[in-house]
Amino acid sequence: MKLLVLCLLFGAVLALTRADPSEDKPKNEKVADPESVDETEQTDETEGTELSEEVADPESVDETEQTDETEETELSEAEDEDGAGRAKRCVCRARRWCKYSGRRYVYFPYRYHWSQAQRYCLRFGASLASIHNSRDNHFLRLLAQKRLAWIGLFDAANERYWLWVNSGRYNYANWCRGQPNNYRRSEHCVFINWSSKKCWNDYRCSVRLPFICMKK
Template sequence: MQPGDALEELELGEQEQEAPKGGEHPLGNALWDRLIPGISIPPALLPDRAIALLSVLLALSFVLLMALSIVNFRRVSMAWEALEEARMRDESSHTAAWLNLSQVQHALDKQLSKEAKAVRIQLLNVSQEVEKMQGRMAQCEAGCGKELLGRLQDLEARNALEPVLQQLEEVKRELSVVLEESRGLSRILCPTCPPGWLQFARTCYFFSSTTKSWLEAKEFCGDLNGHLATVSSEQENKFLANHVMENRIFWLGLTDSSREGHWQWEDGSSLSVSFWNSGEPNNVGEHGEDCATIFSNGRWNDVSCSNKEAWICERSC
């Protein structure tokens, strides 16, 4: 090899080292193929593509975040609506419960007032009877006192004071027993009912032998300081039925003329017990059936108030 040839080869080697070939990446084709195999990107476009890829990733992340936020917001809204509906139902249930409690309290107060009124009437009757019995006992005590005084004087005259005192104590005990029995009878028995009336417990009943309309029968009982019969127990209903003549019906003081289907007694009290016949009351007929009657078997029936029927009056002893 000539010296000139060696110098030319050295210069060519230096030129190859100073400028890489146009298709070779600055990092080296081998290293780029390891990072992104199969894709060849010009060096000038690498920063722009990286920024675009990062922007796309950020946009996708933002969209995903918004979608998740919307889904969570809708879930929270649905949960809030469910809670609001539950609260409304709870308030409705509390309101209904309070209304029912108020109605029950009102009904109880009304029933207690009626019972208290009946008790006051009974106490008034008992007090009158006790006053009469006390008057009778006072008369008896006066008469007995005179008799005892006479017996005591006789015994003193015979110098038998000791037996007299013993007999006096016995008479006192007997008198106290009689007084106590009289008080007990005054609480149980009532005075004799008027002629033509029958007694049950502390009540007198009149069974008519003629017929009238319900209103006429009501007026008749009112003229006798009574009213058409009311029924408050099974025993009272049996008593009335036992005095109802066969194949006849008698008016009771029960009507729904003020409001159809709302049966109440003449004094305005509601039914506590009832003994309606099968299928009754049925309110049949052109003008309806608004007044109650009782059969001899104790069953009740509704008929027209203008019918002419027998009736039962009731009054206290």
């Protein structure tokens, strides 16, 4: 009996030694490592390029690059009663004199002190704009694209004695409520399109703003 058991054990050991050891090992599956991918082999399937639009900032305009060249825009006499259509067409023709109600106007987006703006207008035989009725006021409000803009009204010579720089009569005003108030006793020049009412406000002449020139 013992001899039989020994024979069986010997046979089992012999069978194990003949078995293929590779069958007991797990198979290695080759998996790509994302970090090991060669970037030179990657291709970009999108060829489109997104372009950024450059928008000119009026404050960044180099004053040395500004020229004195302006052109006059002759428009047909057909216009709306309040001049809105004509103002709109003039806005589309930047830096061109626009004829309205017997005068010529041009809006400059350059930001100048009030006195600098007046001196700039003088280059064209013009002055900062004067306003003498509600129609002209509405027209210039639109010409300036409803933005703040210096006009030629000031009281620097005598407080509350308002004068037009071109010596025109002070016979019309569109002051905002509570204006002019000469805040801190330092506001002697006037700009238009203040607040949601788009009315006039007195302010410090040293502030840089766009402006409107006018000539006959």
